[in-house]
Amino acid sequence: MKILIQKGRILNPSDQTDEVGDIYMEDGVIKEKGGTITPEETPDKVISAEGCYVMPGLIDLHVHLRDPGLTHKEDVLTGARAAARGGFTTILAMPNTKPVIDCADRVEYVHNKARELAPVHVLQIGAVTKQQKGEELADIEGMIQAGIPAISEDGKSVMNMKLYREAMEIAAKHDIPVFAHCEDQNMVNGGCVNEDEHSRELGLPGITNSVEDVIVARDIVLAKETGARLHLCHCSTKDSVRMIQLAKEENLPVTGEVCPHHFTLTSDDMVPGDTNYKMNPPLRTKEDKDALLKGLKEDIFDVISTDHAPHTREEKQKTMTEAPFGIVGLETAVALTVTELVDKGVITPMQMAEKMSYNPARIIGSDRGRLEVGSPADITIIDPEAEYVIDSMSFLSKGKNTPFDGRKVKGLVKATICDGKVVYQQD
Numbered sequence: 001m002k003i004l005i006q007k008g009r010i011l012n013p014s015d016q017t018d019e020v021g022d023i024y025m026e027d028g029v030i031k032e033k034g035g036t037i038t039p040e041e042t043p044d045k046v047i048s049a050e051g052c053y054v055m056p057g058l059i060d061l062h063v064h065l066r067d068p069g070l071t072h073k074e075d076v077l078t079g080a081r082a083a084a085r086g087g088f089t090t091i092l093a094m095p096n097t098k099p100v101i102d103c104a105d106r107v108e109y110v111h112n113k114a115r116e117l118a119p120v121h122v123l124q125i126g127a128v129t130k131q132q133k134g135e136e137l138a139d140i141e142g143m144i145q146a147g148i149p150a151i152s153e154d155g156k157s158v159m160n161m162k163l164y165r166e167a168m169e170i171a172a173k174h175d176i177p178v179f180a181h182c183e184d185q186n187m188v189n190g191g192c193v194n195e196d197e198h199s200r201e202l203g204l205p206g207i208t209n210s211v212e213d214v215i216v217a218r219d220i221v222l223a224k225e226t227g228a229r230l231h232l233c234h235c236s237t238k239d240s241v242r243m244i245q246l247a248k249e250e251n252l253p254v255t256g257e258v259c260p261h262h263f264t265l266t267s268d269d270m271v272p273g274d275t276n277y278k279m280n281p282p283l284r285t286k287e288d289k290d291a292l293l294k295g296l297k298e299d300i301f302d303v304i305s306t307d308h309a310p311h312t313r314e315e316k317q318k319t320m321t322e323a324p325f326g327i328v329g330l331e332t333a334v335a336l337t338v339t340e341l342v343d344k345g346v347i348t349p350m351q352m353a354e355k356m357s358y359n360p361a362r363i364i365g366s367d368r369g370r371l372e373v374g375s376p377a378d379i380t381i382i383d384p385e386a387e388y389v390i391d392s393m394s395f396l397s398k399g400k401n402t403p404f405d406g407r408k409v410k411g412l413v414k415a416t417i418c419d420g421k422v423v424y425q426q427d
């Protein structure tokens with residue numbers, strides 16, 4: 001397969017080049033880049049990228065594929081198709097499945113299924129403890145042998161610090177990152193939305209910032225002691241930004257991610273009773289959101305990830321206290337990032353490429369996330385000027401649970417190329 005992309009705005013974070021030109025790829029590898037390219041042989045496909053960003057294929061460090069066991073919500077194939085439509089060429093799957101992915105053969109199950117069916121790269125993350133019960137360590141070294149890029153207890157925090165420290169020591173020894181969901185299990189106390197005037201008005205149990213902040217602090221302390229690379233998932237509070245900034249000032253190996261819903265919405269936007277505004281961590285206050293925006297602008301946050309968390313309509317039709325936490329994100333992340341961050345001047349298109357591709361790649365030790373001659377042809381083409389209305393019924397994900405249905409946005413994925421093959425093209 002030979003593909004020629006013409007006249008795109010090529011954004012390459014690895015050498016910080018930002019220039020209009022062509023890219024030519026053959027057999028899954030970038031062969032030529034820049035200027036006007038006239039291939040010796042006729043390409044199988046020519047894609048016009050005039051007015052579009054051409055970025056290294058997007059990498060989402062935080063996706064719930066629900067496979068095995070919860071495939072009524074999503075499976076490897078539907079999740080990977082949604083990813084391709086969203087511009088992602090690599091996604092990392094969280095292990096809070098049924099059963100939990102806590103040993104090598106379950107990692108292999110997902111990797112084999114993905115290799116056979118998925119249009120994009122799927123990397124399975126391993127759990128920290130057996131069945132995510134927080135009592136005994138999972139077979140972390142066995143899973144590392146099977147190719148996990150990271151360990152995570154996402155969905156909860158490992159509350160036993162002695163056990164967690166042991167896990168971090170193993171992660172440090174093998175140089176894989178620990179992806180931390182920060183939530184004190186005792187302090188959350190049945191909360192379902194942010195603790196503020198809205199939770200009080202609606203009579204809903206609230207989640208304070210401290211539920212997240214105490215674990216962020218704890219985890220940074222443990223990373224400092226063990227030398228483990230710590231990646232803080234779905235940061236939502238203003239103090240998490242300050243703590244990551246402090247950790248970075250000390251040159252600790254700490255990185256952080258923000259999800260589009262947390263930089264787009266606050267608890268003021270909640271529609272009473274609409275469980276599509278229920279996710280963990282919850283939508284916080286304007287003060288928190290402004291701190292997240294500043295953290296993104298100033299590169300305190302390295303990553304934008306989706307925390308794509310599909311659930312069925314039935315589950316989401318329950319009450320605010322009963323419905324599960326989580327919203328889908330793979331098919332709205334690019335538009336929300338362009339609309340809320342790039343268009344408003346919070347981050348540059350280059351920072352978008354860094355936070356959605358280059359930095360995630362570096363965190364997992366991958367050589368993707370760059371547009372260089374000789375690198376794998378994972379490429380995302382985005383029209384930043386295209387305006388449209390988000391329609392959840394068009395999602396390829398099984399999950400339609402989004403608060404962004406009907407929202408007017410800018411920024412459309414025109415094509416996604418994975419290993420030199422067009423895996424999605426907008427018609």
Ligand SMILES: NC(=O)N[C@@H](CC(=O)O)C(=O)O
Nearest residue numbers: 064154155279280309325326
């Ligand atoms: N974020 C969520 O609200 N839900 C996630 C779990 C998680 O990411 O903590 C899920 O698995 O549904």
Ligand SMILES: [Zn+2]
Nearest residue numbers: 154155181233
């Ligand atoms: Zn989480």
Ligand SMILES: [Zn+2]
Nearest residue numbers: 094154155307
């Ligand atoms: Zn998650």
